[in-house]
Amino acid sequence: MQKGKRTPIATLGEFGLIDHLTEGIELKNPSSLYGIGDDAAVLHYPDKEMLVTTDLLMEGVHFNLVYYDLKLLGYKAATVNISDIYAMNGKPLQMTISLAVSKRFCIEDMEQLYAGMRMACEEHGVDIVGGDTTSSLTGLAISITCIGEADKDKIVYRNGAKDTNLICVSGDLGAAYMGLQLLERENAVFKGEKDIEPDFSGKEYLLQRQLKPDARGDIIKKLAEAGVQPTAMMDISDGLSSELIHICKQSNVGCRVYEDRIPIDYQTAVMAEEMNMNVTTCALNGGEDYELLFTVPITDHDKIEDIEGIKLIGHITRPELGYALVTRDDKEFELKAQGWNALTEEK
Amino acid sequence: MQKGKRTPIATLGEFGLIDHLTEGIELKNPSSLYGIGDDAAVLHYPDKEMLVTTDLLMEGVHFNLVYYDLKLLGYKAATVNISDIYAMNGKPLQMTISLAVSKRFCIEDMEQLYAGMRMACEEHGVDIVGGDTTSSLTGLAISITCIGEADKDKIVYRNGAKDTNLICVSGDLGAAYMGLQLLERENAVFKGEKDIEPDFSGKEYLLQRQLKPDARGDIIKKLAEAGVQPTAMMDISDGLSSELIHICKQSNVGCRVYEDRIPIDYQTAVMAEEMNMNVTTCALNGGEDYELLFTVPITDHDKIEDIEGIKLIGHITRPELGYALVTRDDKEFELKAQGWNALTEEK
Numbered sequence: 304m305q306k307g308k309r310t311p312i313a314t315l316g317e318f319g320l321i322d323h324l325t326e327g328i329e330l331k332n333p334s335s336l337y338g339i340g341d342d343a344a345v346l347h348y349p350d351k352e353m354l355v356t357t358d359l360l361m362e363g364v365h366f367n368l369v370y371y372d373l374k375l376l377g378y379k380a381a382t383v384n385i386s387d388i389y390a391m392n393g394k395p396l397q398m399t400i401s402l403a404v405s406k407r408f409c410i411e412d413m414e415q416l417y418a419g420m421r422m423a424c425e426e427h428g429v430d431i432v433g434g435d436t437t438s439s440l441t442g443l444a445i446s447i448t449c450i451g452e453a454d455k456d457k458i459v460y461r462n463g464a465k466d467t468n469l470i471c472v473s474g475d476l477g478a479a480y481m482g483l484q485l486l487e488r489e490n491a492v493f494k495g496e497k498d499i500e501p502d503f504s505g506k507e508y509l510l511q512r513q514l515k516p517d518a519r520g521d522i523i524k525k526l527a528e529a530g531v532q533p534t535a536m537m538d539i540s541d542g543l544s545s546e547l548i549h550i551c552k553q554s555n556v557g558c559r560v561y562e563d564r565i566p567i568d569y570q571t572a573v574m575a576e577e578m579n580m581n582v583t584t585c586a587l588n589g590g591e592d593y594e595l596l597f598t599v600p601i602t603d604h605d606k607i608e609d610i611e612g613i614k615l616i617g618h619i620t621r622p623e624l625g626y627a628l629v630t631r632d633d634k635e636f637e638l639k640a641q642g643w644n645a646l647t648e649e650k
Numbered sequence: 651m652q653k654g655k656r657t658p659i660a661t662l663g664e665f666g667l668i669d670h671l672t673e674g675i676e677l678k679n680p681s682s683l684y685g686i687g688d689d690a691a692v693l694h695y696p697d698k699e700m701l702v703t704t705d706l707l708m709e710g711v712h713f714n715l716v717y718y719d720l721k722l723l724g725y726k727a728a729t730v731n732i733s734d735i736y737a738m739n740g741k742p743l744q745m746t747i748s749l750a751v752s753k754r755f756c757i758e759d760m761e762q763l764y765a766g767m768r769m770a771c772e773e774h775g776v777d778i779v780g781g782d783t784t785s786s787l788t789g790l791a792i793s794i795t796c797i798g799e800a801d802k803d804k805i806v807y808r809n810g811a812k813d814t815n816l817i818c819v820s821g822d823l824g825a826a827y828m829g830l831q832l833l834e835r836e837n838a839v840f841k842g843e844k845d846i847e848p849d850f851s852g853k854e855y856l857l858q859r860q861l862k863p864d865a866r867g868d869i870i871k872k873l874a875e876a877g878v879q880p881t882a883m884m885d886i887s888d889g890l891s892s893e894l895i896h897i898c899k900q901s902n903v904g905c906r907v908y909e910d911r912i913p914i915d916y917q918t919a920v921m922a923e924e925m926n927m928n929v930t931t932c933a934l935n936g937g938e939d940y941e942l943l944f945t946v947p948i949t950d951h952d953k954i955e956d957i958e959g960i961k962l963i964g965h966i967t968r969p970e971l972g973y974a975l976v977t978r979d980d981k982e983f984e985l986k987a988q989g990w991n992a993l994t995e996e997k
Contacts, residue, residue: 353700357780357795359748363787401706401793433704439791440710446748446793448704 352458354451356387362442370486373412375514377419380445385427386518386593388451390538392459397432398424401446403439427520464535464554468598468619473522473612475566476543477582480589481574482513508570516593522612529606536597542588545640546596548626557624560617563631588641699805701798703734709789717833720759722861724766727792732774733865733940735798737885739806744779745771748793750786774867811882811901815945815966820869820959822913823890827936828921829860855917863940869959876953883944889935892987893943895973904971907964910978935988
């Protein structure tokens with residue numbers, strides 16, 4: 304351990320730490336086209352580009368086994384990596400899975416975990432091609448690397464959004480976050496009381512969104528079929544605000560998002576009301592939706608309008624106009640990234 | 651967590667668990683040429699094959715921060731992944747690095763860790779192209795994926811060894827294990843006593859082998875220059891016996907290894923004597939050498955003899971002859987895999 308000066312990691316935050324650590328790293332091989340800074344790295348292999356993305360999930364930080372059964376956890380862990388390949392407009396093809404497990408887990412637990420991962424991989428046509436299994440002194444750690452391919456001219460980065468581009472999202476937002484709130488509330492209510500089952504009736508969609516998210520390969524397919532090439536794209540893991548600001552910063556543009564255009568499911572709205580929360584705040588900052596956020600040229604307006612499951616929520620502006628949210632009553636606020644951040648959050 | 655039947659993971663062991671979990675998995679994409687079962691997965695991309703290998707290292711299991719400074723740890727973590735690409739006769743090109751860190755680590759610690767990783771990558775011409783940084787409730791977890799390329803007809807698997815092939819190893823064996831013994835002994839002796847420095851004089855090589863192992867890209871280069879194409883190859887991470895038995899099982903052959911041919915450094919022998927250990931046992935089962943173990947056609951005998959740093963230690967036999975070790979006094983024993991196994995070892 305380093306002696307002398309000790310600066311807490313929280314002072315930099317997750318993205319700051321990555322930037323700091325990777326400062327000055329240069330790509331040297333002709334096959335390394337794009338390194339750190341997007342949803343996936345792009346490696347140049349003749350004819351096709353290869354996409355690589357990786358995630359490390361730690362028990363107690365990324366998941367709580369009070370809520371998750373291990374099959375759902377495996378499904379989700381694989382899905383969120385697959386989602387990153389789609390977010391580059393790529394096709395996921397292979398995955399490696401590494402697990403570190405403590406003694407409180409048994410073979411059947413690992414079977415469940417793996418079954419969930421295999422289910423997600425099968426749904427998306429992904430081959431599991433390697434990995435590592437080892438022990439842990441405490442808890443479960445899951446590391447997944449997903450690899451995919453894309454044609455060079457089809458890859459979508461975060462930095463391509465242009466003034467007047469339309470901002471689009473797939474599906475609806477905030478439900479995964481409300482699902483987590485629901486799980487935490489029911490867990491608190493029934494803690495320690497046996498034979499009482501939590502009441503999730505009428506809120507199944509929220510649970511599903513939290514526990515078994517989709518990776519939106521269907522949207523990637525529809526966009527290709529409609530001949531729409533997004534100018535920038537990300538998947539929404541940390542919340543709409545946070546991701547949109549990423550796109551704007553990396554593209555050096557501003558944005559204008561309309562509150563009444565943000566897609567929210569009925570169950571999300573009901574649950575927010577019950578919990579006395581602002582549903583727009585939940586949709587903007589909730590995270591874990593794994594929907595696609597992307598920008599398209601304004602000339603694609605009609606094509607986008609025709610695709611089911613995609614909503615126009617605003618447009619890209621010149622950078623000096625900042626990041627604006629226009630509310631239902633026509634007031635304007637600055638969008639802020641308040642997404643979940645594993646390294647700055649106090650735990 | 652699974653209810654009902656609970657079988658401890660130790661009953662299967664590491665390799666058994668992997669086999670069990672991956673049973674029935676099929677490769678479906680044309681680009682997935684070779685999946686689980688070797689040092690790296692082989693993906694088919696036109697003209698060149700891509701090699702992918704991944705490792706997950708957990709504090710307290712794979713490393714002890716009493717012995718390691720973080721820079722050396724980073725160096726070693728990167729090196730052992732790079733070594734896996736060489737073990738396929740490939741060229742490492744890219745790496746992704748994921749870190750989960752608990753609050754007892756600071757930014758400077760992570761800088762040190764990363765500096766070590768970057769040093770190893772620079773030495774081997776590898777670009778760091780991605781990763782993930784997150785928090786952990788306890789300790790440090792490191793997940794690395796290394797990607798490389800090879801020509802299709804040059805890739806060396808574990809299953810290609812043939813009767814009469816010569817068995818070769820690079821460097822010398824057992825020193826990394828003796829280095830660990832040394833560190834543990836000095837730690838026990840001086841525990842709690844301040845101002846007393848452990849005495850490592852005359853044993854620097856053992857420490858270096860444990861703390862800063864090499865990945866033998868130089869050997870891969872020499873083999874190519876000499877026109878030698880190994881028939882099977884692995885890097886030695888779990889001990890010579892264990893790895894050689896892997897090659898034999900996967901190639902369906904036997905082997906015959908001569909004790910007096912196993913390369914052992916002078917410091918390794920001295921330290922074994924001091925600790926009252928059998929030096930051959932250390933060399934056979936010690937692990938963490940990261941030397942290359944490979945087999946070549948007998949017609950390459952003279953070429954191999956001319957390459958510095960490679961030793962012939964025996965030959966491949968028909969499978970019914972088993973795994974034989976011929977001792978200095980011409981007795982014959984069965985080789986057994988007693989290497990370090992993270993999942994069966996009691997901790």
